[in-house]
Amino acid sequence: MIIKLVIILFVLMLFVGGDRGLTSFFTLVRTVLAFIVNVYLIAWGLPAVPVTLLVCVFLVVTVIYGQNGWNSKMHGAAFSSVAVVVIIMIAIGPILVRAGISGYNEVEQYEEISMYLSADLAVPMSAVAVSATVLGVLGAVMDTAVAVSTAVNEVYVNNPHFDKKVLVDSGFAVGKDILGTTVNTLLFAGFGESIMLANLFVKNGNTFYEIINSKALFQEISALFVAVMGCLLVIPLASLVTPWFLTRNNGNNSQ
Amino acid sequence: MKLRSRYIALIIIVLLGIAGVIFTLNDAFLYETTVGKVIDVENSYLYMAEGNNGEREKYYDQALTLKILNGDWKDSLITLHNTYTSSGVNDERYYKGSQLMAAINEEGVGSSILGKKRDMYVVLFAAIFVFLLVAVSGRRGGIVLVSFMINLILLLAALSLYDQYGNLLKIIMGLMVLFSVLTLICAGGFHKKTWVAILSTLITILLCFGIYMATMKTSERIPYEMMDYIVNPTDLADLFLAGTLMGSLGAVMDVCISISAGVSEVTAKTPDITLRALVSSIREMGYDIMGTMINVLFFTYMSGTIPILVIKIKNGYTLYHLVSFQLFFEIICFLVGAIGIVLAIPVSGLFSVIFFGKILGGVRELHDGHVSGREVDG
Numbered sequence: 001m002i003i004k005l006v007i008i009l010f011v012l013m014l015f016v017g018g019d020r021g022l023t024s025f026f027t028l029v030r031t032v033l034a035f036i037v038n039v040y041l042i043a044w045g046l047p048a049v050p051v052t053l054l055v056c057v058f059l060v061v062t063v064i065y066g067q068n069g070w071n072s073k074m075h076g077a078a079f080s081s082v083a084v085v086v087i088i089m090i091a092i093g094p095i096l097v098r099a100g101i102s103g104y105n106e107v108e109q110y111e112e113i114s115m116y117l118s119a120d121l122a123v124p125m126s127a128v129a130v131s132a133t134v135l136g137v138l139g140a141v142m143d144t145a146v147a148v149s150t151a152v153n154e155v156y157v158n159n160p161h162f163d164k165k166v167l168v169d170s171g172f173a174v175g176k177d178i179l180g181t182t183v184n185t186l187l188f189a190g191f192g193e194s195i196m197l198a199n200l201f202v203k204n205g206n207t208f209y210e211i212i213n214s215k216a217l218f219q220e221i222s223a224l225f226v227a228v229m230g231c232l233l234v235i236p237l238a239s240l241v242t243p244w245f246l247t248r249n250n251g252n253n254s255q
Numbered sequence: 256m257k258l259r260s261r262y263i264a265l266i267i268i269v270l271l272g273i274a275g276v277i278f279t280l281n282d283a284f285l286y287e288t289t290v291g292k293v294i295d296v297e298n299s300y301l302y303m304a305e306g307n308n309g310e311r312e313k314y315y316d317q318a319l320t321l322k323i324l325n326g327d328w329k330d331s332l333i334t335l336h337n338t339y340t341s342s343g344v345n346d347e348r349y350y351k352g353s354q355l356m357a358a359i360n361e362e363g364v365g366s367s368i369l370g371k372k373r374d375m376y377v378v379l380f381a382a383i384f385v386f387l388l389v390a391v392s393g394r395r396g397g398i399v400l401v402s403f404m405i406n407l408i409l410l411l412a413a414l415s416l417y418d419q420y421g422n423l424l425k426i427i428m429g430l431m432v433l434f435s436v437l438t439l440i441c442a443g444g445f446h447k448k449t450w451v452a453i454l455s456t457l458i459t460i461l462l463c464f465g466i467y468m469a470t471m472k473t474s475e476r477i478p479y480e481m482m483d484y485i486v487n488p489t490d491l492a493d494l495f496l497a498g499t500l501m502g503s504l505g506a507v508m509d510v511c512i513s514i515s516a517g518v519s520e521v522t523a524k525t526p527d528i529t530l531r532a533l534v535s536s537i538r539e540m541g542y543d544i545m546g547t548m549i550n551v552l553f554f555t556y557m558s559g560t561i562p563i564l565v566i567k568i569k570n571g572y573t574l575y576h577l578v579s580f581q582l583f584f585e586i587i588c589f590l591v592g593a594i595g596i597v598l599a600i601p602v603s604g605l606f607s608v609i610f611f612g613k614i615l616g617g618v619r620e621l622h623d624g625h626v627s628g629r630e631v632d633g
Contacts, residue, residue, distance in 0.1 A: 001474035002583070005590035008466060012597040017542050021597075024546035028593075031553060036574070039561055043568035045310075067546055098350055099376040102562065103343045106370065107484055119344040120304045120312035121569045125562055126343055132561035139554030143547040176392040180442050181509035183388075183399050185548065188434075189555045191410055192502025192588060196484040196494060202414045203486040209286055213356065213373045216484070223559055225380045232387040 027066055034059055038135070042128060049089065052131035056085050056138055063142055073153035076242030077145040083241075084141050084234045085134055092226055093130045101222055102129035105215035107200065129219075136223050137230035140182050144231050147178045148238040156246050164243045171239025182231055190224040261393050268389060272382025279375040280354070283324035289359045290372060291321030291333065296351050301338065307570060313341045319349055319368075321357065328359060337368055344566060347371060402441035406434055423490060427497040431460060431504055438505075442512050451515040451610045452508065455603035459507045460500060462602070463595045467499065467587075477587075481580045499588045503595035506552055510544055510599035518607035533608060541600035549593045556589040557582075 013021035038055040042048045060081045068074050102125035151174035152167050159166075197220060201211050211217055283290035301314040317337040323329055335357065339348040347370070349355060354372040388396035413430045417423045435456045443449035471477065479491035517540045521528060560582055567581060578586065 001470050001477070002578070002586055002590065004470045004474060005466075005587065005594065008470070009590055009594050009597065012594060013545065016538075016597050016600050017545055018538075020542045021545065024542075024549065027546060028549060028553065031550065035553075035557055039564045040568065042561070043565045063550065095376065095379070098353065099373055100347050100371045103347070104345055109345065111483075117566055117570045118307050119340070119342065119346075119566075120306035120310055121342045121344060121566065122306060122310035122312050123342055123565060123569065125565075128562050128565050132558045135561065136554050136558030138558075139547075139551035143551050146547065172391075176395050179392050180395055180399055181513060182551065183403075184438060184442070185505040185509050185551055186555060187403055187406070188505025188508075189502045189552060189588075189592070191406070192498040192500075192504075193556070193559070195410075195414075195498040195501060196482060198411065199414055199417075199494060200484045200486050202411070202418050209288075209374075212377055213370065215370070215373070218373050218376065219559075221377065222380060223555075225384045227555065228384060229387055232391045235391050 023067065027063055030062060030066075031059060034062075035135075038131075042123065042131065045123060048124070048127040048131045049093075052135055053085070053089070056135065057082055059138060060085075060142060064146060068146060068150075072245045072248070073149045073242060074146070076152070076238055076245040077142070077149040079245070080149075080234050080238040080241050081138070081141050081145045083237060084145075084230050085138065087233065088137055088226060088230055089130065089134055092133070092229070096130055096133060096222060096226075097126045099218060099222075100215060101133075101219050102126040103215075105219060107197075107216050133223055133226050137227045140186055140227050141230045141234045144175065144178050144182060145234045145238045148175045148235055149242045152239065152242040153246060156243070164247065167243040167246070168239045171242060172235065175235030175239060179231065179235065183228055186224060186227050186231070190220065194220045261389065264389055264397075265386065268382070268386050272379070272386065275378040275382060276375055279378050282374070283354070286325055286356070288356045288369060289326050289328065290324045290354055290356055292324055292354050293319050293349055293351055294322050294332075295320035296349065310569075315339050315341075317349060321355070323359070324354070326359075333359065333366070335366055335368055398441050402438050405437060409433060409437075423493040423497060427493075427501070431501065432457065434501075434504060435460075435508055438508055439512055442508075443516065446519075447610060448512070448515040448519040448607075451519075451606050452511040452603065455511045455515065455599065455606045456504070456508050458606075459511065459595055459599045459602045460504060462598050463503055463507070463591055464496075464500060466594060467496065467591055478580055478583065482584060495584065495587075499591050502552075502556070502588050503592040506548055506592050507595040507599045510541075510548065510596055511603040513544055514540055514600065514603040515607045518604070518611055522611045530608070534604070537600070537604040537607070541604065545597060545600065548596045552589055552592045552596070556585045556592075560585055 010025055013025045015021070017024060034055055038052060041051045041055075060078050064074050064078045064081065068077075148171045152171040155170040156167055197216055201217075206214075297318040299316050299318070301316050304312045304314060306312055315338065317339060319335050319337060321333050321335060323331050323333060337347070337349060339346045347368075349368075349371070354375075356369040356372055357366060358369055359366045385400060388400055390396075392399070409430060413426050417426050420426075435453055439449050439452050439456065443452060477492070477495070479495065480488070482491055482495065485491065514537060518533065518537065521533065521536055563581060564577060567577060572581075
C-alpha cells in the first residue's frame with residue numbers, strides 16, 4: 001500500500017509540478033534519507049542533540065538552497081531557520097526534560113510490545129525526545145522562513161530605496177498570511193495524529209486531572225505547540241535578518 | 256490605536272498566563288490523589304545492567320523528600336524511593352521543586368509514586384503559544400486561536416457522540432465538513448474565494464478518500480493491531496481512516512484557500528487576463544506551495560516516531576520491520592496528506608477559474624484539457 005501511494009504521489013507531482021515537481025519529489029527523498037540517518041546515528045549511541053542539530057543544518061541547506069538557489073535572500077531564510085532551531089533547543093528543551101516527555105507514557109507502558117523490548121539502551125531518552133520535538137519544528141519553520149525572505153526580497157528588488165523598516169514590515173505582513181495557513185496544517189495534522197488518544201480518553205472515561213497530567217497528552221501537545229512556536233518565532237527573525245543580508249550584499253556589489 | 260489595543264491584549268495574556276501557572280502550581284486542593292512537592296533529592300548509584308548489545312545501563316535510586324500539599328497528610332514530610340536509569344525508557348527521574356502525584360498509605364508504608372504533575376507545563380505552553388500568536392499576528396492570530404478552540408471542542412464532542420451512538424465514519428464526515436466551513440470562513444471571511452475553497456477542499460478530500468480506499472482494498476491487510484492507543488479492536492479501520500483524512504484536511508484547506516485567494520486577487524487586478532496566463536499563474540502558485548507543504552507534513556508526522564524507532568533499532572528490529580509495522584501508519588497518513596496537497600492544486604485551480612468567471616465557450620475546452628486532465632491522469 002505504501003508503494004502504491006508513493007507511485008501515485010510521484011505521478012501527481014510530476015503532472016502538477018512538471019520538472020519542478022520532480023525536483024520537489026527528490027528533495028523529499030533526500031529528506032527521508034536524512035531522517036533515517038538521523039535515527040540510526042542516535043541509535044548507535046551518538047549524542048542525540050548535536051547529531052540532530054547537524055542534520056537540521058544539512059536539511060536547511062539542502063532544502064532551502066536546493067529549491068531556491070544560493071542567494072542573499074535565502075541566506076536570510078537559512079540563517080533564521082537554524083537560529084530558531086537553536087533557540088528552541090536551548091529555551092524549550094530544558095522545560096521539556098523537566099516536564100518529563102521522554103520514555104513510554106502511561107498507555108504505552110502497559111502495551112504488550114513495551115514488555116518485550118529491552119529498556120537498557122544507554123541512550124538518554126530525554127535528549128531523544130527533545131531532538132524529535134525540534135525536528136518536528138523544522139518543516140514549518142523552513143516553509144515560513146522562505147516565504148518571508150522571498151517577500152522581503154520582492155519588495156527590495158522593486159524598490160531598493162526603501163529603508164529597512166519598510167522591508168521588515170513587509171516581512172511581517174507576509175508572515176501573518178502564511179501563519180494562518182501553516183498553523184492550520186499543523187493543527188489538523190495534530191488532530192489526525194491524536195484522534196486515537198482522544199478516543200481512548202473518551203472511551204475510558206478518564207478524569208480531567210488524569211488527562212491533563214498524563215504524559216501521553218503532553219507528548220502530543222508539546223510537539224504541536226512547539227512547532228507553532230517555531231513558526232511564530234521565525235517570522236520576526238526572518239523579517240529582521242533578511243534586509244540585513246540584502247543590503248549587505250548590495251554594499252559589496254557596489255564597491 | 257490598533258497597535259495600542261494589541262499591547263493591551265498582550266499584557267492581559269501575560270498576566271493571565273502568569274496567573275494560570277501560579278494557580279496550577281497551587282491547585283493541589285482540587286486533586287483527590289495526594290500531591291507532593293519534592294523538597295529534597297538524594298541520588299545514589301545502584302548498579303549497572305547490560306543491554307542486548309553490551310550497552311552499560313546505569314540504575315540509580317532517588318530518595319525523594321516530599322512535602323504533601325493536600326489531603327489528610329497536608330504539610331507532613333514523607334520520603335519515597337524511585338529508581339531511574341540513564342536511558343529513562345521506562346522510568347521517570349524527578350527533580351527538586353517538581354510536583355508529583357502519589358498514593359500514600361498509612362505512615363508511608365506501601366506508598367508509591369503515580370506520576371508527575373504536568374498541568375503547569377500545559378498551561379505554560381498554552382500561554383506562550385497564545386502570546387506569540389497574538390504578538391506576531393495580532394487580530395488574525397486571535398481568529399486562528401478561536402477557530403482552533405471551536406475545532407477542538409467539535410472534535411471532542413464528535414468523539415463522545417461516537418462513544419454513545421457509534422457510526423464513526425458518518426460522524427467524522429460531517430465533522431470534516433463543519434471543520435472546513437468554519438476554518439475557511441475564519442481564514443477568508445464571507446467572500447467568494449471562501450466558498451470556492453470550501454468546495455474544492457471537500458472535493459479533494461473525497462478524492463483522497465477514494466484513493467485511500469482503492470489502494471487499501473487492493474493491498475495486503477493493514478496491521479491495525481500495531482496501532483497506538485487501542486481501546487476496542489473492532490473500530491480501528493474507521494479510526495485510522497478518520498485520522499488520516501483529518502490530518503490531510505488542514506493541508507488541503509491551506510492549498511485551496513491560497514489558490515482561490517490568489518486567483519481572486521489576480522482576476523481583480525487584471526480582469527482581462529487570458530486563460531492561459533491564469534492557468535500558468537495557478538501552476539506557479541501551486542508549485543511554490545507544493546514542495547514546502549509536503550515537507551511540513553513530513554516533519555510533523557515523522558518526528559514524533561523517533562523515540563520508539565531508537566528503542567526498536569536498539570532491540571534489533573530491521574528497517575523493513577519498522578517501515579511495515581511501526582512507521583506504517585505515519586507513512587500512510589503522510590502520503591495521503593501529500594497526495595491531498597498535490598491534488599488540491601488542480602482541483603482548487605479548476606473551481607477558482609470556473610467561479611471567478613473565466614470560462615467562455617472556446618476557451619473552456621483548452622482549460623478542461625489542461626487542468627482537469629491532470630486529475631484524471633492521477
